[in-house]
Amino acid sequence: xxxxxxxxxxxxxxxxxxxxxxxxxxxxxxxGGSTASDGGEVETLTxxxxxxxxxxxxxxxxALEACGTEVGVTIERETMPGADLIQKVLQRASxxxxxxxxxxxxxxxxxxxxxxxxxxxxxxxxxxxxxxxxILEAASYEGEVYGLGPVVNTxxxxxxxxxxxxxxxxxxxxWEELKAAAAQLTEGDRYGVGFSAVATYEGxxxxxxxxxxxxxxxxxxxxxxxxxxxxxxxDLVESGSASESVLNWSQADVKxxxxxxxxxxxxxGPWQIPALxxxxxxxxxxxxxxxxxxxxxxxxxxxEVWTVPNTGDEAKQAKAAEFVECISNDENQMAIATAxxxxxxxxxxxxxxxxxxxxxxxxxEQVRNARSRTGQLGTDWPETATDxxxxxxxxxxxxxxxxxxxxxxxxx
Amino acid sequence: MSVIQEHINGVSPxxxxxxxxxxxxxKRLRRDDVVKFMxxxxxxxYVVLFFGYPVVKNIVMGFQDYTTQTFFTxxxxxxxxxxxxxxxxxxxxxxxxxxTAVFTFGSIAGQFAIGLALAVFFHRKFPLSNFLRAxxxxxxxxxxxxxxxxxxxxxxxxxxVLNRALGAVGLDAIPWLTNxxxxxxxxxxxxxxxxxxxxxxxxxxxxxEIPEEQYEAAALDGATGWKAFWHITLPNLKGVISVVLVLxxxxxxxxxxxxxxxxxGGPANATQTIAIRSYQSSFVDFEFGVGAAFSNVLILISLVxxxxxxxxxxxxxN
Numbered sequence: 066x067x068x069x070x071x072x073x074x075x076x077x078x079x080x081x082x083x084x085x086x087x088x089x090x091x092x093x094x095x096x097g098g099s100t101a102s103d104g105g106e107v108e109t110l111t112x113x114x115x116x117x118x119x120x121x122x123x124x125x126x127x128a129l130e131a132c133g134t135e136v137g138v139t140i141e142r143e144t145m146p147g148a149d150l151i152q153k154v155l156q157r158a159s160x161x162x163x164x165x166x167x168x169x170x171x172x173x174x175x176x177x178x179x180x181x182x183x184x185x186x187x188x189x190x191x192x193x194x195x196x197x198x199x200i201l202e203a204a205s206y207e208g209e210v211y212g213l214g215p216v217v218n219t220x221x222x223x224x225x226x227x228x229x230x231x232x233x234x235x236x237x238x239x240w241e242e243l244k245a246a247a248a249q250l251t252e253g254d255r256y257g258v259g260f261s262a263v264a265t266y267e268g269x270x271x272x273x274x275x276x277x278x279x280x281x282x283x284x285x286x287x288x289x290x291x292x293x294x295x296x297x298x299x300d301l302v303e304s305g306s307a308s309e310s311v312l313n314w315s316q317a318d319v320k321x322x323x324x325x326x327x328x329x330x331x332x333x334g335p336w337q338i339p340a341l342x343x344x345x346x347x348x349x350x351x352x353x354x355x356x357x358x359x360x361x362x363x364x365x366x367x368x369e370v371w372t373v374p375n376t377g378d379e380a381k382q383a384k385a386a387e388f389v390e391c392i393s394n395d396e397n398q399m400a401i402a403t404a405x406x407x408x409x410x411x412x413x414x415x416x417x418x419x420x421x422x423x424x425x426x427x428x429x430e431q432v433r434n435a436r437s438r439t440g441q442l443g444t445d446w447p448e449t450a451t452d453x454x455x456x457x458x459x460x461x462x463x464x465x466x467x468x469x470x471x472x473x474x475x476x477x
Numbered sequence: 478m479s480v481i482q483e484h485i486n487g488v489s490p491x492x493x494x495x496x497x498x499x500x501x502x503x504k505r506l507r508r509d510d511v512v513k514f515m516x517x518x519x520x521x522x523y524v525v526l527f528f529g530y531p532v533v534k535n536i537v538m539g540f541q542d543y544t545t546q547t548f549f550t551x552x553x554x555x556x557x558x559x560x561x562x563x564x565x566x567x568x569x570x571x572x573x574x575x576x577t578a579v580f581t582f583g584s585i586a587g588q589f590a591i592g593l594a595l596a597v598f599f600h601r602k603f604p605l606s607n608f609l610r611a612x613x614x615x616x617x618x619x620x621x622x623x624x625x626x627x628x629x630x631x632x633x634x635x636x637x638v639l640n641r642a643l644g645a646v647g648l649d650a651i652p653w654l655t656n657x658x659x660x661x662x663x664x665x666x667x668x669x670x671x672x673x674x675x676x677x678x679x680x681x682x683x684x685x686e687i688p689e690e691q692y693e694a695a696a697l698d699g700a701t702g703w704k705a706f707w708h709i710t711l712p713n714l715k716g717v718i719s720v721v722l723v724l725x726x727x728x729x730x731x732x733x734x735x736x737x738x739x740x741x742g743g744p745a746n747a748t749q750t751i752a753i754r755s756y757q758s759s760f761v762d763f764e765f766g767v768g769a770a771f772s773n774v775l776i777l778i779s780l781v782x783x784x785x786x787x788x789x790x791x792x793x794x795n
Contacts, residue, residue: 152760155548176763180549254635264743310634312655312744327636447762458745462657476568 107384109139113153114168114369117144120339124404132391138384151177158182163374165385169212170369171203172266172438172446178206179444183372185209189386195411196393199366203437212370213389215398216407218334219364219431220274222354226347228255228329236351237330240275240297243354247306250329257306259319259328262298262457267316269453270365270438271332272298274353276453277363277436283449284441286456286471293356295467299460312461323348334367335428338406350427366435368407408432532776538769545763553766560770564758569749577750577778580665581729587669588725589718592676597710599677600684610681617674625738628667629654632739657747660740664748668735672728676721683717684710716789723786727779751775 110133116125122144133140143164145153151173157163158180169177177183186193186209193201193210197217204212222243224236232250237243247257261271275297276283281290301307314322316333323331324344332353341348352362371392373385391397398409402418408429409418419429439446455474459465465473539560541553564570599610616624631638632653640650653663691709695701700708711718733752740748742757751771759768 151763155545158548159551176545180544180546182549256635264741264746308635309652309655313629313633313740325636451762455746458743462655462745462747464657464745 107138107380109141110166110381110385110388111164112140112142112166112168113150113164114142114144115147115150115170116168117146121405124401128392128397128401132388132397135391136384136387138388154182158374161377163376165374165376165378165381166388167372167374168369169372171200171212171214171217171366174204174212174370174372175206175439175443176447177372178209178211182375183211184375184382184386185211186213186373186386186389189373189383191386191390195413197366197410197412197432197435199432199435199437199440200368200370200410202440203366204370204372206443212372213393214368214370214410215393216402216405217366217368217410217432217435218336218407219366219428219435220271220332220334220353221350221364221427221431222330222352223323223333223337223341223348223350224330225323225326225328226349236349237354238351239354239358240356243330244297244300244304244306247301247330248304251306254327256308256322256328258301258330258332259307259314259322260298260311260332261314261316261319262311262454262461263313263315264454264458265315266447266450266454268457269450270367271316272453272457273365273436273438274332274362277365278353278360279356282441283438283446283453286449286452286475289468291471292468295457295460295470298457299467302461309461312458335406335408335425338424350424352427352431361434362431364431364435366432366437368410535769535776536773538766539773541766541769543765543769547765556766560764560766563764563767564754564770564774567754569746569754572746573749573751573754576661576748577730577752577775579661580668580732580748580750581726583662583665584668584672584729584732585722585725587665588672588676589722591669592673592721593680595673595677596680596684597706599681610677613677614674616671621671621734622738624671625667625735628670629739632663654740655744657745660744660747664736664739667739668729668732671735672725675728676725679717679721680714683714686717687713719789720786723782723789726782727786730775730779730782751778 112129114125116122126142129140129142147170150168150170154163154167154169154177163182167183174183191210191213193213196213200214200217201210204210204214222236228250229236229246234246234249235242237246243258250257262268272294275294276291279290279294281288281294285291298307298311302309302311311319316337319328319331320333320337320340322328323333324341324346326346335350353364355362371389373382373389376382393410395411395414398411398414399418399421401407402409402414403422406422406425408425409415412433415429415433419426438450442449452471452474456465456471459473460467460470538553540555540557541547542556542559543553547553595613599606599613630636632640634640634650634652634655637653639653644650651659653659687710691713692705695705695709731752732750733756736742736748736750736753737756742749742753751774755768755771755775757768758771759765
């Protein structure tokens with residue numbers, strides 16, 4: 066009798082334990098409802114961006130909060146590493162938890178806009194006049210502007226003033242001068258010039274100023290003009306004026322090599338200036354050298370824009386549009402441009418900006434003629450960018466002649 | 478699963494008794510079954526959610542035009558075998574398959590040989606042997622992205638420690654990561670370094686199980702050193718070795734972080750593997766369907782080795 070009783074108690078305990086093990090699973094499945102407000106007063110806006118490193122993080126926090134105060138909302142901001150942003154956006158899109166304000170790198174805007182995940186700014190009466198064409202082009206999809214940004218960046222040629230002075234060389238303006246200067250500046254462990262030809266979009270981005278300035282176009286990579294530009298890079302590496310390591314250097318690596326004194330010149334962007342300021346290197350910058358004297362340098366336009374995702378909450382979306390407009394107003398443009406060494410997107414501010422930050426003159430000039438990467442190809446850009454960096458790698462490793470490299474890459 | 482099944486059958490009373498039993502007892506038995514079932518439920522839910530769902534989803538995605546748009550609209554049109562055709566007709570498919578094979582077998586051979594040698598070495602007790610064995614685990618504890626960034630600077634062409642060391646002994650610098658002829662080798666070397674702790678740990682565990690008497694008896698018959706290794710150590714380790722090798726193959730097939738960190742699949746696609754193709758199709762080109770097709774190919778290859786693993790670890794039935 067006693068034994069039966071004990072075993073039934075045991076069984077009851079076991080069944081309770083099994084139930085307890087299942088319950089939490091059921092509960093978690095019910096969690097995570099939506100938190101959309103139903104019209105009425107908008108009190109908060111959620112913001113997602115990738116300015117996750119200092120000093121940019123704090124700087125943007127201040128700017129975002131100021132605009133929050135101006136439009137009368139509190140800001141709930143989330144930052145994440147740049148490489149994870151798109152994955153995060155897709156994930157949140159499928160779970161209907163997109164932020165009210167979303168920052169995107171400009172070449173990604175069309176990809177996300179075509180999904181219907183963003184709302185056109187014209188819907189809220191946002192005024193987009195006065196902005197540089199390139200940035201509007203990048204942020205547009207099928208004739209509608211989806212994002213605005215206060216600042217843009219581009220590429221230029223940085224040089225080590227001391228090394229050039231020592232060799233008695235003027236900063237190069239043309240490809241010929243670049244080759245000659247790089248050869249002359251190469252000695253011992255030091256290379257004349259460095260750039261990034263890495264197998265990522267960074268490599269493609271760095272090649273664009275050379276390709277575009279020479280009159281080549283991303284719609285036809287097999288043109289002789291594209292091959293000539295590639296030939297320049299191949300010559301620089303084959304002659305030893307640039308290291309073979311460019312194949313594996315990101316732009317940050319190129320900057321590190323420049324700071325370490327291993328490079329006399331480098332192709333890089335103004336976002337590296339804060340790091341250069343911290344180093345002992347005396348540097349200056351000019352526009353990317355052009356194919357022949359008098360040619361107009363055409364560089365790619367970089368930078369992020371702020372968009373209003375389609376969250377379904379119209380009151381919040383309208384508020385978010387107001388907020389996006391505020392981020393890109395004149396005052397913010399000047400403040401952010403000055404603090405982060407980027408160029409204002411309103412062309413009428415550029416002169417004032419250069420007066421305030423003279424070291425940015427070359428980049429500011431470059432921005433006037435800069436082109437967006439997605440302006441022509443739109444959502445086909447990623448595929449072409451892959452062909453560009455693959456072609457560069459094929460040519461620099463000697464697996465293909467510059468004339469055939471892009472064609473070979475395109476077959477991939 | 479089969480163990481649980483057996484257990485349930487074993488405990489349950491014979492089914493034939495059901496009809497003749499008093500109703501009260503039958504009821505209690507049913508409750509018994511429910512309780513038993515409840516114990517399986519958590520494991521079953523876990524397996525279905527975290528193993529079943531992703532695999533099924535991945536197979537389904539392979540037949541869909543799954544793009545960034547799908548995440549917003551939920552629409553992914555069926556495209557039949559188009560993704561597989563795209564994946565396999567790409568010029569990179571065969572080289573990537575070949576690289577996957579070379580990478581996997583190269584890594585496993587290196588990891589296993591060095592792992593076994595170190596395991597045998599540490600099997601002898603000597604001062605600090607435990608401490609040194611613990612140090613060996615270090616590569617395992619380091620996040621792979623940190624490890625690959627460190628190796629990238631070690632293998633740098635001009636300033637890397639490795640080439641400086643080669644230079645110091647009068648050898649030429651080797652373009653580890655920038656020459657298509659060396660890049661795959663460099664990536665394999667780093668992956669060997671990553672895999673050694675796993676091999677040492679499991680093989681060392683296997684060595685501990687071998688009875689000391691066998692060595693003593695063999696020593697009396699004059700079998701020591703290599704002879705003892707061939708005739709005692711290896712035969713006794715057979716089971717452990719097959720587990721290490723098969724798991725190693727499955728782990729190595731899917732490596733992407735080390736390759737992405739070191740070369741990004743370059744230079745000139747020299748280190749493209751099927752896993753890298755899958756990653757890049759999905760997260761660089763945003764063609765998730767094609768990415769799924771690549772990874773299904775990988776799953777299929779893994780499955781073959783997983784079956785081998787199941788066969789080798791299955792206890793002989795009576």
